Amino acid sequence: MSMSPPPGWYTDPSAPPAQHVERWWDGSAWTEHRRAPEAPQMGRAQPGFGPPQPVRPAGSGGGGRAKVVALATAGVVLVASIVTGVVLLGEDDGEPQVEGPVPGTSEPVDPPSPTSPTPTTSAPDPDPSTLVDQLNGITLPVPDGWEKADSTVGGDPTVRTPDTYDCPGEGSLCRHGTVYSRTSTATDERSPKALALKDIKDAADRAYDEDKVGMRPFGGIASHEKVKEGIVAVAGRSGYLVRWRVRTEKGPGGYVQSLAFPSSVGSEAMVIVRFAIDARTDEGAPPLSDMDEITKGIRPVGGGETSGGVGNSVGATPP
Template sequence: MTPPPGWYPDPSAPHQERWWDGSAWTEHRRVPGAAGYAAPQAPPPSPLPPYAGGPGQRRPAGGTGRAKAVALTTAAAVLVAAIVSGVLLLGEDDGGAPEAQTPTVSSPATDPAPVSTAPTSSPPPSGPSADDPAVVEDPLNGITFPLPDGWVRPRYVAEDDVMMTTDGTYDCPGDGGVCRHGLVISRTVTGKAESSPKTLAEQDIEDAADDAYDRDPAGGKLFGGIESHERVGAGPVAVAGRAGYYVRWRVTTAKGPGGYVQSLVFPSTVGTESPVLVRYVFDAGEEGPPLATMDEITDGIRPVGDADTGGGVGSGIGPTD
């Protein structure tokens, strides 16, 4: 029910009263309790359209704190108007004529403290991420490699089977180009009837040395070519719970300090268990990575999804020098 015409607290200025004509607010205002203010007749045109809502009707959501106070005040006014209307109805039931009543001015409502309805953010769950920054995965062969300090995932490397490199590059001492002090390559051995890890490692070590220090794929000699090599290690080794074999050479080049190459072969833990070949290329000299890092990487190779199955079966890696 719409409140009857009368003086009510002004929604835009609760300290004064405004005339409600029964359907809309007019521009007539007065000080609360002032006498001699009769009901206005024809309200003058307003330069701004009055708020369409009447006493007890709330403004649209999203207003300011003042709008909330106005809404609460008008709600109180509606309650007062309902009480007055009830008294008038009771007077008519008693047979008496209704008296003109002025709605009592209620005290302005206190604007309540705003209550935030925004959801509270909870901290993300702790624990390792799906992409462990300290692990590099070779999904084709079903293994992961530990990423030692000072090593990074391959960036701007042409070969797609490089698992990691040392951080940073330098100018090659031979025919020019960009070199890295260390890299690790992982690939599947295919096209060979031989499956013995020892035989495959023995067959691969010379190719590993040539590819790393003799000639690049374009025919350039980044280190001036290989002058000699020395076998510095070989033997069985357990890799990801499988019996493998490694061979390591010390390579002397025409330019630069030379380096170390290692061919490591072991059966894959997935699919047809095809042999996996891992090549290590480490520059010699002060700038090259420690040879112990070869052993660290080999010992940390794991089957994908298995953090416990590592080395330990069979012989460990032999002397590094």
């Protein structure tokens, strides 16, 4: 007993081989329903099964059956290729996988090492003997044995002695001499005399009582006395100075000075220059005469070697 194939679309055995027409098999006979194949129909025909084949003339049947077998074999190969590709894609994690040396090299390429910072050198100071306070429009001379500070607490332009020593009181290190300039902003006072007289105490406290970071490097001020006061020509302007001799609880104490004068630039704001020099020159402090040298050497920016202008002929009054 033979088994009949199930109903479905099969290659029409009566169509010429080149037409590739499908015909409906109803399970027992061919119907008149035909169609162009949408895709290769795999798995429908099994060896030894299929619709009854009409008797073809000699030389016509073998070629059509051979083409059907060829198409079926090509379809199997195509499906196998697709399945293999899907499996390989499914295993891919989305990142390109490179094994072994990079093409064109004999060893794997190492990641680049971080670039070392290029050493930089600062330009030499064009004039180490002069400190420029651009904000206040003045320059201060740097006497022999002094230096310009690269950075300071508060950012005030500063000239100072280069060597440090252990503070006799609180704090770690002290210097024998410091001079710095600043714009007067705490008051609207326009009188150089009134401003200098008011500022001298703050200048003394900053240098020998409690510094800006809250330390007492000399244990505080024990006493003071005025040693100099008067009008002085500064940077072409009439200024005023006050100088104290300060004695401290620890250490030799020193001299402080407040110098006030109007700036020659902009709105002519009041400028204050504060001085502090230790009293013991035998321990490395600079001579007190450096205060006078710096005072006389203050110039307006671009003012050359002479102070000139208003107040040029005005000298300091005796103490």
